[in-house]
Amino acid sequence: MPRFSVIVPARGVQGYLRACLDSVLEQDRQDGDLLELIAVDDCSADATGAIIDEYARRDPRPAALHLRRPSGAGPSRNAGAALARGDYLLFLDGDDTLAPGALAAVDARLRACGDPDVLLWDHERTDVWERRRPSGDGDLLRAAGDAVFDVARQPAVLGVEPAAWNRAVRRDHWTGRGLAFADGPYEDIPYAYESLLTARRVAVLDRVCVTWRERRRGSAATTPGPHHLVAVERYEELFDRLDGLLTEAGGGEGEERAAGEEDGRLPLLTVLHARMTERLLAVLDDPDRILPADRAAFFRAASRCIRRHRPAGVPLPAGLRSYRAYRSLHGARDLRRELAKELRDRGGAAARTAGRRYYGLRRHASLDPDLVLYGADGNRAVSGNPYAVHRKAQEIAPQLRGVWAVHEDARDAVPAGADHVTVGSRRYWELLARATYLVTDGDFPGAARRPGQLCLQTHRGTPLAATGLDTHRLAAAGPGPGRVLEHADRWDFCLTANQYAGEIWERAHPSGYETLASGFPRNDRFATASAADVRAVRAALGVRPGATAVLYAPARHDLPGDAAPLLDVVRLAAALGPRFQLLVRARPHDPWPPALVEAGTVLDVSGHPHVEDLCLAADALLSDFSPVLFDYANLDRPIVVHTAGWDAFRLTRGAYVDLLSGEPGDTPGVLARDEAAVAGAFHSGRWDGPPAASLRAAFRERFCRYDDGLAAERVVRRVLLGEDDLLPQLPPGERRTAPSPRAAERVLAQECGATRTLTGPGAVVG
Known part of the structure; x- marks a missing residue:
């Protein structure tokens, strides 16, 4: 029986999943009995499921579980846990990694503590630039020391990050207490607290065991909307169940807990309330989560929750006395940010051209639903994937009007009869502002993201050299990370000719675009x-x-x-x-x-x-x-x-x-x-x-693998015509390949021979 069952829920993480799975499998001992890996594909639209299957084929330790319908991280973890055989359960998200030697250190600590119900450890955070920062939990873990305890005696440990991936939970504790992840956003809040509150024996390991990746786009946490109100509901449910959870846990190690004694529970309630208040206010102040239209509703729900469960003697934060008070404080912070930004941008304002000002005005005009602006090779050619998309659009979507953006010194590259516009001209800014579709293998100078406008990034080829954020440590560094991210944030769709490239685009150009496993349109030929x-x-x-x-x-x-x-x-x-x-x-x-x-x-x-x-x-x-x-x-x-x-x-x-x-x-x-x-x-x-x-x-x-001759049609139908699904890939046996020059000459010779036979002496011509 394995010591650890590591459960990895994965959805849309093709760019990071290999590093995650490798970080787990490299932990194992030579005898192979330290771990089992259960990777759960939550109906990913990208190559996540294929990567899981690839690992399962070549290594007996990973088990692949494919869910039949999208379920979310919580149900995915629960499904993996139901298959687990290990003594302890560990949960690791598909874009995070285990530190080298982490499981050996966890195993040693568990044995030294007599296999407690829960072991907590530290983590670090990494951003898109691979900058690593401490979690902030280190002091809490060090303060707990080497003791084995329950949370009533060490309530401060409830202040650690309420996450799935910073703890090992004994499987008997998971099943015996009926632990599970919730369905929907903020699914780890109930599990994180209930696993500790119901545990008789808790220990800590003062070591970084997990690197947690902060994603810019692509998760519920980074998508703004009213679904973040669920965070308030999770804490309401937790506090409503608190008495029952503590009663279930029973006494601590060696002595009985005095259930119901408010004085004994006050430190615990104070820590929980403080952590909840901190978390909800952080969500409220995050513009990537709470839209201006949703802020008042979230404030009122969070304020009610914080007031309702406030322990005796704990002061209420000044900003929560009323929404007017909160808006006053929040508005002052926003004003300071805007003033700072204005000072930074003031120098650049003088250099802003009249064309750019015109572009800013025209971006408020209605979009032209039939206008497609194309650009290729730095806007110096009419070629590549954009050209192939344009040709196919002319064939199957003739109602669309395509215009090529080219620099003044590259106008000779435009084929006769092709509509084109000079980059930087007044008409360029007009079309850039009003085109519903932008198709490019690079970028359009001066472009800014506009609601309703769709940008298709076709790329110029499959990357061999480092690209995007992967270049910033190299001698021949590319654009700065800020420009890379700004560029990727303008994409709505990103083409790839193979799974390998799709993984790289997602990791090196992280944003919220949809990767299309379409093949490269130019390769249709x-x-x-x-x-x-x-x-x-x-x-x-x-x-x-x-x-x-x-x-x-x-x-x-x-x-x-x-x-x-x-x-x-x-x-x-x-x-x-x-x-x-x-x-x-x-x-x-x-x-x-x-x-x-x-x-x-x-x-x-x-x-x-x-x-x-x-x-x-x-x-x-x-x-x-x-x-x-x-x-x-x-x-x-x-x-x-x-x-x-x-x-x-x-x-x-x-x-x-x-x-x-x-x-x-x-x-x-x-x-x-x-x-x-x-x-x-x-x-x-x-x-x-x-x-x-x-x-x-x-x-x-x-x-x-994706180049089957239908890439251009696949892209036009999905992006320009708005069809929901990509055309399916042709099976290998149904694909054809252009004949080689030698084969083409043989075909010519056969055709010439047939012609001579039909027209030579004795031929019957009728």
């Missing part, structure tokens, strides 16, 4: 292109018939901190020889010898707007650490990775995947350090051999 399309794009680019076209598409090398070297294209072309043709998509690069260009050995495709066309034209991809690796894998064509500079890349840019590990799912194909090694891989046949094909298949399975 890899499933829909025909043999004729492949031949046409090769001809348009100037690829020689019969040549093996290698697309060289390294990561961008114009970013601060880049140290990964580019291949010498001239040397590489000479090493490959005349059978090969290099399509080079790299900026910046040195000029090439005219003879090389004139011979067509090297084609500069850096200015081509659609990378998906370049991929279709290529027999193989040669890249270093570019996200195009993930897209090209859809085509199931050979990939060669140039590995020079990998250590520098990881140091300066970070890397989520170890491309050089050689492990299936990490490495997409053959690895080569320099020009000679690249040429050797092609001349030897290793580039397209069975080992490379096996690695490529595993890489494709991991990173191309």
Whole structure:
């Protein structure tokens, strides 16, 4: 029988769940009898359930429980506890983690105390910047010392955070006292207090055992609304049951409690009341929980509760004497905040342009329900996922009017006939203010969130280098954390091509958007292109018939901190020889010898707007650490990775995947350090051999799962047409892949042969 049953309720935490589960499983002893892990998927819409199943398949210790309907954290914990076999129950939220060695320390303390009913421990808090702060419970825990007690003799411990995850409860105590979590918000308040109030033997461990993550969005606690009134109801129910709870607990260790003696209970009631008052006032003052329209109702409910259960001699906080008094104090605080903000912003006000002021005015005008504003590649192109969404919208939602936002110096990138607007112009601010839909793979300069407006973040690719908040500790740091969060707060939808990327977006760009497991719209072309399309794009680019076209598409090398070297294209072309043709998509690069260009050995495709066309034209991809690796894998064509500079890349840019590990799912194909090694891989046949094909298949399975050719339609229907559900993914057996250039040539040869047969001598033409 395991010593501990660790129950993890999880809903919509795909970005954090792996760290949570790993932190639990790493606690176990070699004999494997320390813990069992019960992970409960509360009908998550994201990949949370899939992650739980993945862990359960590869390790016998986790048990996966999938609830049939969304139930909330409380019922999820109760369902997990019903399956538990351990001596003690521990509850850990799916976005929190256990500290290394925590369970061993808890086990040692429990044994030293003779297995008490409840053991409390300390925790720390971490925010989106991974800054860690103490809980504030340390002094209370240290004051309790090494004694084993009941709360009547140590009432101060009722002041610790009333949470599910800062205690271990003996399973016999859980079942014997009928403990359970409530249904709905603030579900841990009854459990936290009742587990202590009904316990005969309580002990503490003065050690941080849990890191609790403060989420910005995505939970009931961070969503404003009237549901926060439930906090008052929880405390009302607790105080109404208090006499019965203390009577159930009976005497303390070694002596009988004098039930009903008010003097003996006064310290306990005082601590409970003080903790309740502090908690309810914190909720009342939190604008992320209580909307202005709900503040008066919450104040009155909280004030009644605090007054009703106030112990004799305890003063009433000044702000609770009346709502007018509270508003006066609250208004003074708000005024001080506004004055401070005005002083901070005063310098920036002078720089505010007339266009931005106009934008502010037009944001009060009605939204245009049929207007979609598109932007791509820093508003310097008409390409990528936004372009694919636009094309599909023209096909299935022609009532929508799409306009592209581009910078003045990029207007030549706009195709003929496409409606567009110059960033910063008066019309730009008008459209930005009134468009119902914003579709971008980056951002619209000057944009601010507006009620009723929907912003779709398509991204430019699956991330390999660190992104968002994950960049702030790297040498080549990206935007500051404040800008990252401000940017993410404008998103309503976030696209992902695979589960891996969805987990990263949620963790590195935390906010309240909905992640769509849609696939990347631009990659639809890899499933829909025909043999004729492949031949046409090769001809348009100037690829020689019969040549093996290698697309060289390294990561961008114009970013601060880049140290990964580019291949010498001239040397590489000479090493490959005349059978090969290099399509080079790299900026910046040195000029090439005219003879090389004139011979067509090297084609500069850096200015081509659609990378998906370049991929279709290529027999193989040669890249270093570019996200195009993930897209090209859809085509199931050979990939060669140039590995020079990998250590520098990881140091300066970070890397989520170890491309050089050689492990299936990490490495997409053959690895080569320099020009000679690249040429050797092609001349030897290793580039397209069975080992490379096996690695490529595993890489494709991991990173191309959502790309099935229907991504653009899926996105248009869900976001622009407002349909409730995404189109289902096509099963693997029903998906198609664009033919390779060799296969496209065979199709052409077959077509030509059929034509000659039909029109040659003796053919019957009728």
